[in-house]
Amino acid sequence: MSNLEEILEKRRVSRRRFLNVAGTGAGAVAVMTLAEGCSGHDSSPTTPTNPTTPPTPALTDADILNFALNLEYLEAEFYLRAVSGSGLSTDDAGSSAGAVTGGTQVTFKTPAIKQYAMEIANDELAHVRFLRKALGSTAVSRPAIDLTNSFNAAAAAAGIGPTFNPFADENSFIVGAFVFEDVGVTAYHGAAGLLTDKKNLAAAAGILATEAYHAGEIRTLLTQLDVPYITYANQISALRAKAGGGAETTLTASAVVAADSNSISYSRTTDQVLHIVYLNATAGVVKSGGFFPNGLNGTITASAT
Amino acid sequence: MSHEENTENLALLEEKRSSRRSAILMGSAALAGLALGRTAFAQSATVSDTDIFNFALNLEYLEAQFYTIATTGKTLDQAGVSIKGGDGSAGGTVTVKANAAVPFTTPLLQKFAAEIAMDEQNHVKFLQSQLGGSAVAQPPIDLMNSFNALAQAAGLGPAFDPFANETNFLLGAFIFEDVGVTAYQGAAGLLTDKTHLDKAVGIHNVEAYHAASIRTRIFQAGSDAQAASQAIAAARAQLSGAATPDDVGVGVKEGAATIVDNDDNGMTFARSTSQVLNIVYGGGPAGSGGAFFPKAMNGTIK
Numbered sequence: 001m002s003n004l005e006e007i008l009e010k011r012r013v014s015r016r017r018f019l020n021v022a023g024t025g026a027g028a029v030a031v032m033t034l035a036e037g038c039s040g041h042d043s044s045p046t047t048p049t050n051p052t053t054p055p056t057p058a059l060t061d062a063d064i065l066n067f068a069l070n071l072e073y074l075e076a077e078f079y080l081r082a083v084s085g086s087g088l089s090t091d092d093a094g095s096s097a098g099a100v101t102g103g104t105q106v107t108f109k110t111p112a113i114k115q116y117a118m119e120i121a122n123d124e125l126a127h128v129r130f131l132r133k134a135l136g137s138t139a140v141s142r143p144a145i146d147l148t149n150s151f152n153a154a155a156a157a158a159g160i161g162p163t164f165n166p167f168a169d170e171n172s173f174i175v176g177a178f179v180f181e182d183v184g185v186t187a188y189h190g191a192a193g194l195l196t197d198k199k200n201l202a203a204a205a206g207i208l209a210t211e212a213y214h215a216g217e218i219r220t221l222l223t224q225l226d227v228p229y230i231t232y233a234n235q236i237s238a239l240r241a242k243a244g245g246g247a248e249t250t251l252t253a254s255a256v257v258a259a260d261s262n263s264i265s266y267s268r269t270t271d272q273v274l275h276i277v278y279l280n281a282t283a284g285v286v287k288s289g290g291f292f293p294n295g296l297n298g299t300i301t302a303s304a305t
Numbered sequence: 306m307s308h309e310e311n312t313e314n315l316a317l318l319e320e321k322r323s324s325r326r327s328a329i330l331m332g333s334a335a336l337a338g339l340a341l342g343r344t345a346f347a348q349s350a351t352v353s354d355t356d357i358f359n360f361a362l363n364l365e366y367l368e369a370q371f372y373t374i375a376t377t378g379k380t381l382d383q384a385g386v387s388i389k390g391g392d393g394s395a396g397g398t399v400t401v402k403a404n405a406a407v408p409f410t411t412p413l414l415q416k417f418a419a420e421i422a423m424d425e426q427n428h429v430k431f432l433q434s435q436l437g438g439s440a441v442a443q444p445p446i447d448l449m450n451s452f453n454a455l456a457q458a459a460g461l462g463p464a465f466d467p468f469a470n471e472t473n474f475l476l477g478a479f480i481f482e483d484v485g486v487t488a489y490q491g492a493a494g495l496l497t498d499k500t501h502l503d504k505a506v507g508i509h510n511v512e513a514y515h516a517a518s519i520r521t522r523i524f525q526a527g528s529d530a531q532a533a534s535q536a537i538a539a540a541r542a543q544l545s546g547a548a549t550p551d552d553v554g555v556g557v558k559e560g561a562a563t564i565v566d567n568d569d570n571g572m573t574f575a576r577s578t579s580q581v582l583n584i585v586y587g588g589g590p591a592g593s594g595g596a597f598f599p600k601a602m603n604g605t606i607k
Binding site: 127189203208219221223 | 419424486502511521522561562563571
């Protein structure tokens with residue numbers, strides 16, 4: 001079983017540290033650079049950040065589902081624009097939808113990759129529609145979304161380069177998809193424990209597993225692409241851990257699944273997810289930035305810690 | 306979305322089943338129970354978290370045996386993973402062909418297979434540790450006649466050896482992984498303890514990662530492998546007895562791949578424990594078992 005032990009050890013080594021980010025920076029990128037040297041504590045596989053403790057005491061299921069809806073708007077815009085050049089319709093984005101910056105049709109050279117992208121776009125659109133329908137009149141509209149400056153800032157902060165266009169070609173698209181998918185899995189994992197209604201839990205579990213399928217698919221494709229794309233992905237992975245906290249598994253041919261040493265997937269609190277999508281590692285209250293230049297819509301919009 | 310199993314008119318349900326059944330070449334032996342032996346739809350009223358975790362442990366034993374044997378040629382206990390119950394009761398036998406290690410030729414796939422083997426072993430060990438003295442021993446498991454019977458049910462021929470080559474290994478793995486996802490999804494709603502729910506969701510995700518990677522590789526293996534996966538998915542849907550088909554094979558539909566096994570709402574399917582038993586027993590009767598668990602599962606849900 002030596003090869004299994006080797007894999008296990010790689011996962012242990014690859015597990016990221018939570019960073020207690022102090023200090024204040026002028027911008028997200030500067031903050032992340034400063035955060036490099038900060039001390040942290042190891043994230044133990046048996047003591048993950050407790051996802052069952054709500055950041056505020058009075059979160060309703062509608063708050064949680066609206067939080068998820070914001071993330072689905074982001075994913076849907078990314079994938080729909082990648083496959084078709086246009087995003088959500090007015091009906092799907094809500095009556096007071098924010099603007100979307102960037103996002104152009106990818107020139108897919110490999111039919112299979114276009115077919116993968118089409119499927120994920122369909123799924124994310126279905127998630128938007130399902131959540132909007134489930135929430136009814138309490139559904140938030142799409143917030144303003146940035147798919148240009150966000151990726152550039154993420155690339156710079158991750159050390160990939162000054163700019164990154166995930167719509168430039170099909171391989172860059174896969175890296176762009178990687179930015180979102182594992183975050184969705186950890187976000188839904190954390191949210192599942194906060195939901196009180198069993199029906200909502202069942203719906204969340206169904207969406208969550210679909211996100212895990214997407215993540216597993218994207219991670220598989222990246223191991224097949226190899227360098228430099230797998231390197232970019234791992235730089236993004238490190239950035240996610242740095243910006244939001246929460247554990248990550250460095251992607252290798254022997255570590256396709258993102259999971260802890262018990263082979264259980266990671267979880268993130270809403271605070272951790274907000275720090276990631278706002279691309280801001282500064283501890284404390286963060287209200288906007290990164291992929292959501294004006295912040296999320298709904299109740300859960302600002303990090304508490 | 307979970308399917309409402311009790312609301313459908315039973316006559317209509319039987320009609321649907323019959324029409325689906327006729328579309329598939331049926332096997333004879335292990336699947337003889339298919340028409341008559343389907344378990345009652347009503348979920349047992351009171352199942353404890355321990356019951357559910359033990360149900361999951363049975364499935365994890367099955368998966369861990371399959372991947373451990375496929376990657377090393379050794380059974381779980383030979384590989385140093387206990388299959389004993391928490392009370393010390395002995396584990397059951399494993400029926401499998403001799404020298405079953407898969408002759409891998411693709412390093413990326415071989416490494417991934419080893420990773421899944423590790424994950425499933427970890428799930429076995431994790432659930433055993435959570436359950437402590439209540440953990441069930443591994444029941445008898447069949448990894449030979451089961452696959453042959455399922456291949457017949459799926460119309461894939463009289464025999465199927467998932468250890469013969471890489472493509473067969475992928476299809477063998479495919480049989481389990483999506484079932485695992487649906488089982489954990491169904492189980493999540495039954496758990497009462499939030500910590501248990503959190504762990505179950507975490508395992509659920511890992512099974513979905515596995516399923517996606519396996520399905521992506523089946524997609525890449527070409528049209529024959531895709532067609533086989535579709536036949537297996539149809540057989541699973543039929544065995545499960547769900548009111549509407551609850552399974553999607555790997556392929557292309559309206560320009561989009563079908564890597565994810567989910568519905569039109571972008572949601573993976575949930576299966577009740579009875580539906581899962583219908584599949585892993587190959588339609589064999591509840592309490593008696595069949596196919597992968599020829600003597601039924603161990604524990605309360607069996």
